[in-house]
Amino acid sequence: MKTRTPIFIYIIIVVGLTIMAFEMFTENSSYFMSPFFWILLLIVMILMIILNSIGDLIENEHFKNISDEERQLFIKEKSTPYFTKLWNSAFTKQSQSDEKDILIDHGFDGITELDNSLPKWWIGLFYFGMGFCAVYMFAFTFTDYAHPDAEYDEEARMQIASIAEYEKNAPTVNIETAKYSADNILEGEQIFKTNCVSCHAEAGKGGIGPNLTDKHWINIKEKSLFKNIFWMLENGSPNNPAMRPFIKEGTISGRDAEKIAAYIYHINQEKDPVTQAAGGAAPQGQIAVWE
């Protein structure tokens, strides 16, 4: 007669599976606060205890009908702690007579094969894997659980929210407060590539829009070059609607404009003018003298 797996093992497994199901099917971990979750756990545990009591009754009935020898063996086994038994079962080898029973009938050249039963932990893991697979497939197909699109949307939403939060608290940059900083050049170049390259060409060499690397300017609205670029981004060109008021229409923020202006200032003033002139569009407007 075999001893049964103790109830606490079943309780751990069932509680674990319940938490796993809740993790998969609910949006966040707030189920921990829900009375529904705890009542469910309680019901599940009461059911386990009832099942265990039925098991006890059956075991007692069985116990009455076995031989004395088997009884001794059963009592001895029952007094060994569960984990000790589990540990031992991984290392015990069957006796010669046991081996005879499980010898498979197809030896060759003296090599024979035993039909050993698989270790319990292995079978447990196997069934757990199958159960998990079924629950996972169901969750993946019918809920948002582990869905790449849903996770992407959620992350994008959170990022946009955190950007909005940042914009709300960060001081705004306008033509009065904007300042040139060499730290902004690299970032400015990236924003320039996204918004301006289509007209002003790579590195501001000029195309539909004028060459931004030469000394000639069509629009001279401010005394300093940096502020003049900012002015253009804020107001657009009074002569040509192709150059839009990027800040006013909301395409870029004042902070972005501060960075782009740093970049254009850099390619106009700090880079070698000879290399800049090579392949660039012909100058337009008049020679500007900046402060």
Ligand code: HEC
């Ligand atoms: C759709 C095409 C187009 C786009 C996109 C564009 N521009 Fe322009 N830009 C122009 C044109 C055309 C002019 C010339 C306006 C004029 O004749 O007054 C101009 C003029 C300018 C000037 C003044 C040049 C001068 O000589 O007066 C600056 C500075 C400038 N753009 C910067 C930018 C920046 C920075 C961006 C990106 C945020 C940008 N532009 C995007 C077409 C464009």
